[in-house]
Amino acid sequence: MFARFSFLAVVAVLASGCANTSPVLGGKNISYGDTKAVELVTNEFGSTDLQMIAESMTRSLAQSGILQGRPVVQVYDVKNKTSEYIDTREITTSIKTQLMKTGTARFASDNTDMQSQVDQLKLQNQSGLYKKSTVSKTGNMVAAKYRLEGSISSIVKRSSDYKDVFYKFSLQLIDVESGLAEWMDEKEIRKTTER
Numbered sequence: 582m583f584a585r586f587s588f589l590a591v592v593a594v595l596a597s598g599c600a601n602t603s604p605v606l607g608g609k610n611i612s613y614g615d616t617k618a619v620e621l622v623t624n625e626f627g628s629t630d631l632q633m634i635a636e637s638m639t640r641s642l643a644q645s646g647i648l649q650g651r652p653v654v655q656v657y658d659v660k661n662k663t664s665e666y667i668d669t670r671e672i673t674t675s676i677k678t679q680l681m682k683t684g685t686a687r688f689a690s691d692n693t694d695m696q697s698q699v700d701q702l703k704l705q706n707q708s709g710l711y712k713k714s715t716v717s718k719t720g721n722m723v724a725a726k727y728r729l730e731g732s733i734s735s736i737v738k739r740s741s742d743y744k745d746v747f748y749k750f751s752l753q754l755i756d757v758e759s760g761l762a763e764w765m766d767e768k769e770i771r772k773t774t775e776r
Contacts, residue, residue, distance in 0.1 A: 626667045626733075626748065634750045634768045635675035639683075641766040642676075647727075647754060648685045654754070655689045655725035662734040663748070669733060672750075676729075689725045698722070727754050727763065745773045 642648065656677060659669035673691075680686045690698040705716045731752035738745045747769070754764040 625665055625746070626663070626735075630748065630770050631672055631675065633770065634672055635679060637768045638750075638752050638766060639676050639679040642752075642754065642764060643680065643683055643685045645764045647764050648680075651684065651687050652726040653689050653723050654680075654686045654727045654729050655757075656691045657728055657730040658691075658693065659730070659750075659752075660732040662732055664735065664737065667733060672733075673729070676752075687723075689723060725757055728757055729754050739776075742776055743773055744776060745771065747771050 648654075656673050659673055661667050661669050670693075677688055681688070702717060702719050705711050706719055729752065731750065733748060733750045735749070736747045738747075748771075750768045750770075752766055753762045755762050
C-alpha cells in the first residue's frame with residue numbers, strides 16, 4: 582500500500598512539475614499581445630500599417646499573373662518621402678517573405694546586400710582558404726528579370742482639434758530588359774486623432 586501511495590505521489594509531483602510554465606522575469610506592466618491586433622497607440626506609421634501594406638501588395642502582385650514561372654526579382658529600397666522615420670526595409674522584407682511562401686517569385690540579392698554577395702565570392706575564390714571543390718564559382722549569379730521599387734509619402738493636416746495623417750504607399754514591378762512597368766499598385770491609409 583505504501584509503495585503504491587509513493588508511486589502516485591511521485592507521478593503527481595512530476596505531472597505538476599511538467600505543467601508549470603517557465604518563470605516570468607522582469608517588469609509587472611509588460612505583457613505579450615496579438616501581433617495581428619490593430620495598433621492605435623499614435624497616428625504615426627505603425628505595425629498595423631506595415632502589415633496592411635505588405636498583405637495588400639503581396640496579394641495584388643501574386644494575383645496579377647505577371648510572376649509566371651517564379652521569375653527572379655531584385656528589390657530596391659522603398660523611398661521614404663514622409664517626415665517621420667519608417668523602416669521601409671521591413672515592408673519589403675514582409676512582401677518578399679510572403680511571396681516566397683507562396684512560391685510566386687525568387688529574389689536576387691537586393692541592392693544593399695549585393696556588396697556582401699560579391700565580397701563572399703571574392704573571399705572564396707581569391708583567398709586560397711577553401712577547398713576548390715566547394716568554392717562557389719564567379720559568373721554564375723542569376724540576373725533579375727524584374728526590379729521591385731516604390732515609395733511611401735504622407736500628407737499631415739492639423740487643426741486645433743484634430744491631426745489627420747494620410748499615407749500613400751506605391752509599388753511597381755519593372756521589367757529590367759525593357760524598362761517597362763509591368764505591375765503597379767497603391768495602398769492608402771488615413772489616421773485621424775482627436776487632440
